Amino acid sequence: MGIAQELPSSAMERRNARLYLTGLGLSMIGDTALSLVAGMWVKSLTGSSALAGLTQTCIYIPSLFGPLAGLVADRVPRQRFLIIVNLCSAIAVACLLFVQGREHLWVVFAVMVAYGTSLVLIDPAETALFAHTFRPSTRRRINGWRLGIQESGRLVSPLVGAGLFSLLGGGAVAALDAATFVAAATATALLKPPPEQPRPPRTRWSTEILAGAAHIRATAPLARILIVAALIMAVSGVGVAAQYSMVAELHQPPGYLGVFTALLGAASVLASLVSPRVIARVGLDTLTLLGLAAFAGGSILRALPWMPPVWFGSFVLGFALPWVFLAALNAGQQLTPPHLQGRVAAATTLLMFGPQAPAQALGSLLIAHVGYQSIYVASAVAAVLLALVLAHAARRSSASEYSRTTDSDR
Structure with a gap:
């Protein structure tokens, strides 16, 4: 039956x-x-x-x-x-x-x-x-x-x-x-779709519209992934302008950037398709850490003034943001009740993509005063620091959960 x-x-x-x-x-x-x-x-x-x-x-x-x-x-x-x-x-x-x-x-x-x-x-x-x-x-x-x-x-x-x-x-x-x-x-x-569940009674307008952000803040596993994802997205925006200087340093015309973009795009498609299996094996926190590792490794390889590492770095970098983004997306869907899904999705989009414009403007300003290699190295360092913070937060959360479970068993 x-x-x-x-x-x-x-x-x-x-x-x-x-x-x-x-x-x-x-x-x-x-x-x-x-x-x-x-x-x-x-x-x-x-x-x-x-x-x-x-x-x-x-x-x-x-x-x-x-x-x-x-x-x-x-x-x-x-x-x-x-x-x-x-x-x-x-x-x-x-x-x-x-x-x-x-x-x-x-x-x-x-x-x-x-x-x-x-x-x-x-x-x-x-x-x-x-x-x-x-x-x-x-x-x-x-x-x-x-x-x-x-x-x-x-x-x-x-x-x-x-x-x-x-x-x-x-x-x-x-x-x-x-x-x-x-x-x-x-x-x-x-x-x-299945029938929609009854929704809770309405409250004040200001409380209603900020309920998505409040839920993210109150849900530690979701908050840590989203904050890290938003920060690394902002860091990636700072590096947009650096790629043009990278192409010039490699003595290639501006149009050659299309080659690196194609490598990055192909890797992004592959990263997206394998992500369900990775999540099933290691979970969302580890998928985020793998994305940060790819971001750091790809950025360092792009900082080297030699074509083969830059090709490979562009491919590796293609795994970074898709894995971080998918970890944030799945965490939001998994850890949010049905009546808040829309507001959490809107808050997530604003958090992850809102800083892109100012970050890219900052990158355009920096490239006029700092070499592209310094920007890529700094981006890699930022990714490593974010990975350490996320790993520490996840470890503390796991230890706290284990402690609560042990206490309840007693």
Whole structure:
């Protein structure tokens, strides 16, 4: 009887997983292509690099309201909400088909704000629905595949977007992205998640919106992984500008950076796909430590003024952030109750990606006064220090848990 009940559940979960990954893969291609092409489109209409860069600002401005989006995701029926937001996003992006010249430039900027808003609204609701739909073991596998699809999309989608724009214009890319939003809405509608549990009564608005951050702070295993992940993400942002000096020091043209980026991207895909097995064997704390070790090793190898170590260092570095990010993502889903999933997801996104812009600005300032090798060595030292802090915190937590268990047995 138990086996008979287990099989339909497993079959339904596999069906849900296929639908989820199909919708994700299609939407990833469209989203990445449009993010790139929007700037290219404005540049071709105006000749202004400043206005082209403004398209990215329009996309990222709504991210400031991420915590509010997390609260919304925890207060509405998530599946229905995602269907509606995806369909509204398809309509908004389709408005780009009316852009014919410079006089319609405002349409591009308005659509990019709407587009950025949709991404902010979708992310916590999608994460919360995902955590509710799948068991932990399945979540770990799909999280790995999800990040692998995203990393692959970052390699392929810019080529698709730029090619479509060159051949058919920006309207073709807009039509592609609108179609992928419809595909995502369809895949979401076909999902069959378990019934949602009753949610606790509402409290004060300020308490509600900060509940995700409060839960992270009160949950030590989650807090230590997220804090370390946020810090190493910030350190990685500081090193972005250093890679251009690295290429110049190796006597290569700027375009050669694409070789290192391809190596890093290939390793990121591999890291994502093997992550479920690594987590099953060693756990989330150790996966984070392995990511930090890869970050330190890859940074040191990139600091060497010789091509083979830099190639290998770029590949090793590709394992670092995916493993740290997946450890944080899985920890958030695993250690958060269903009614807080959206707010914890929003707080996690803000914590990990919010410091990127100032960190990259700091890196651009540093590279004008400090050699790229010093930045990479300092980054490696920071990764080692974070690994030592995390290992110490995890060890203390394990010892405390063992002590409580021993006392209760007595």
